[in-house]
Amino acid sequence: MGRWEPDARGRLLRAALELFSARGYEATTAAQIAEHAGLTKTTLFRHFADKREILFQGQELLITLATDGVAGVCPDSTPFDLLRAGVLSLCTPHGTEQREIGRQLDALLSSSPELQERALFKRSTITAALREALTTRLDDPRQAGVLADVGIRAYYEGFDSWVRSSDDGPLADVVNRELQAYEASLITLSDAQPAPFA
Amino acid sequence: MGRWEPDARGRLLRAALELFSARGYEATTAAQIAEHAGLTKTTLFRHFADKREILFQGQELLITLATDGVAGVCPDSTPFDLLRAGVLSLCTPHGTEQREIGRQLDALLSSSPELQERALFKRSTITAALREALTTRLDDPRQAGVLADVGIRAYYEGFDSWVRSSDDGPLADVVNRELQAYEASLITLSDAQPAPFA
DNA sequence: CTACCTGATGTGACTGAGTTACATCACGTA
DNA sequence: TACGTGATGTAACTCAGTCACATCAGGTAG
Numbered sequence: 383m384g385r386w387e388p389d390a391r392g393r394l395l396r397a398a399l400e401l402f403s404a405r406g407y408e409a410t411t412a413a414q415i416a417e418h419a420g421l422t423k424t425t426l427f428r429h430f431a432d433k434r435e436i437l438f439q440g441q442e443l444l445i446t447l448a449t450d451g452v453a454g455v456c457p458d459s460t461p462f463d464l465l466r467a468g469v470l471s472l473c474t475p476h477g478t479e480q481r482e483i484g485r486q487l488d489a490l491l492s493s494s495p496e497l498q499e500r501a502l503f504k505r506s507t508i509t510a511a512l513r514e515a516l517t518t519r520l521d522d523p524r525q526a527g528v529l530a531d532v533g534i535r536a537y538y539e540g541f542d543s544w545v546r547s548s549d550d551g552p553l554a555d556v557v558n559r560e561l562q563a564y565e566a567s568l569i570t571l572s573d574a575q576p577a578p579f580a
Numbered sequence: 581m582g583r584w585e586p587d588a589r590g591r592l593l594r595a596a597l598e599l600f601s602a603r604g605y606e607a608t609t610a611a612q613i614a615e616h617a618g619l620t621k622t623t624l625f626r627h628f629a630d631k632r633e634i635l636f637q638g639q640e641l642l643i644t645l646a647t648d649g650v651a652g653v654c655p656d657s658t659p660f661d662l663l664r665a666g667v668l669s670l671c672t673p674h675g676t677e678q679r680e681i682g683r684q685l686d687a688l689l690s691s692s693p694e695l696q697e698r699a700l701f702k703r704s705t706i707t708a709a710l711r712e713a714l715t716t717r718l719d720d721p722r723q724a725g726v727l728a729d730v731g732i733r734a735y736y737e738g739f740d741s742w743v744r745s746s747d748d749g750p751l752a753d754v755v756n757r758e759l760q761a762y763e764a765s766l767i768t769l770s771d772a773q774p775a776p777f778a
Numbered sequence: 779c780t781a782c783c784t785g786a787t788g789t790g791a792c793t794g795a796g797t798t799a800c801a802t803c804a805c806g807t808a
Numbered sequence: 809t810a811c812g813t814g815a816t817g818t819a820a821c822t823c824a825g826t827c828a829c830a831t832c833a834g835g836t837a838g
Contacts, residue, residue: 386786386787386832386833386834390786390787411822411823411824412823412824412825413823413824421787421788422787422788422789423824423825424787424788424789424790424825424826424827425786425787425788427824427825427826428786428787431825432824432825433824433825461769495701498701499697499698499700499701500697502697502700502701502704503696503697503700503701506700522765522768524761524762524765525765525766525768525769527733528726528729528730528733528762528765528766528769529769531726531729531730531733532726532729535725535726535729563722564722564726567720567722567723567726568723568726568766568769568770569770570720570723571659571723571726571727571766571770572766572767572769572770572771573770584803584804584805584815584816588815588816609793609794609795610794610795610796611794611795619816619817620816620817620818621795621796622796622797622798622816622817622818622819623815623816623817625795625796625797626815626816629796630795630796631795631796
């Protein structure tokens with residue numbers, strides 16, 4: 383593994399965050415990031431498919447977490463229980479360090495459509511994985527689709543508020559509250575529509 | 581307006597679709613597209629911010645349609661009625677020509693993550709606009725968010741099946757059926773969860 | 779201790795996206 | 809006919825990303 387200086391990917395992430403935060407995303411060159419991490423442009427692109435990917439590394443883990451979280455729920459549970467299991471599994475790997483990274487990423491996202499686009503793509507990939515996991519446990523694929531959207535929405539909004547405020551509890555609590563609020567909204571939604579169509 | 585050859589944007593779109601379909605998206609150069617449309621690379625980038633944007637021009641119209649569709653519904657209607665109005669408004673500008681374009685775009689999307697990313701971004705922009713329109717009419721922003729997701733999902737899935745099959749009715753009918761199926765799924769969803777939390 | 783083998787890195791050249799400053803040209807108008 | 813305006817062309821440039829090839833650090837076998 384680590385013969386030369388170890389953890390090239392982590393060094394590149396830190397370098398990128400630092401330079402992007404200082405000069406902005408577009409004004410920072412891939413070569414500058416590499417140099418700041420003690421590497422070369424070519425090596426950078428050996429580790430990451432493109433410049434944006436430096437910031438979004440490790441999101442594949444979330445796919446595994448969501449999928450496994452849903453798969454490990456006892457057979458007779460409600461759709462919302464399945465969803466909660468999947469979504470709360472996403473919260474496990476987030477400590478104080480992730481919060482700081484999230485903070486910086488947040489600031490960058492709000493000023494770069496290019497990064498927003500990639501963030502959205504990642505989010506949609508995770509949503510698709512969760513939807514697929516839910517579909518195998520729920521015979522209605524449409525239900526699975528809506529649930530996955532709602533769950534990931536709760537996760538991202540929970541993550542946002544967790545990142546912004548300093549002294550919330552663990553991420554899982556924030557996300558769980560968000561999820562419950564969505565459940566409530568969904569229920570009043572179909573209450574308001576007792577006989578939707580003939 | 582149109583002094584030289586008219587409709588440069590339309591010509592670029594047709595050129596791009598033709599070349600992309602023949603050689604693939606990545607193998608086609610921006611200069612080739614421009615030349616095939618009787619223009620120059622520089623002029624191409626005066627009309628479109630980047631290569632992908634050629635294929636997604638005109639999606640701003642959808643934002644207007646969705647927003648206006650929601651705004652023009654009578655005051656005492658259910659949340660689903662609001663949603664239906666917004667989503668069905670999206671269907672008005674789609675004729676036979678749009679179907680052919682949709683067909684080609686569909687094929688391209690399935691083979692290019694780069695294009696998928698942009699398509700997703702457009703979709704999310706439209707969803708955000710619909711959500712905002714719904715929020716002004718629905719006091720629960722979470723409900724608005726879920727409804728917008730569901731509505732746009734129904735629209736895209738309806739559009740997909742409309743594009744694929746040759747002799748469906750008008751797009752609005754297909755999308756409306758899809759929308760009704762989602763409403764039904766949502767209702768059975770909260771039925772299955774009579775007492776969601778203590 | 780030496781000779782390899784392997785995988786991570788560096789070098790330099792290359793393609794193509796997108797930008798920019800400047801020139802040009804088609805058309806409408808005075 | 810001269811002028812103004814907006815769309816286009818030209819050419820040079822930066823930077824993202826790729827590729828072929830050289831190198832170098834470390835482990836392993838003899």
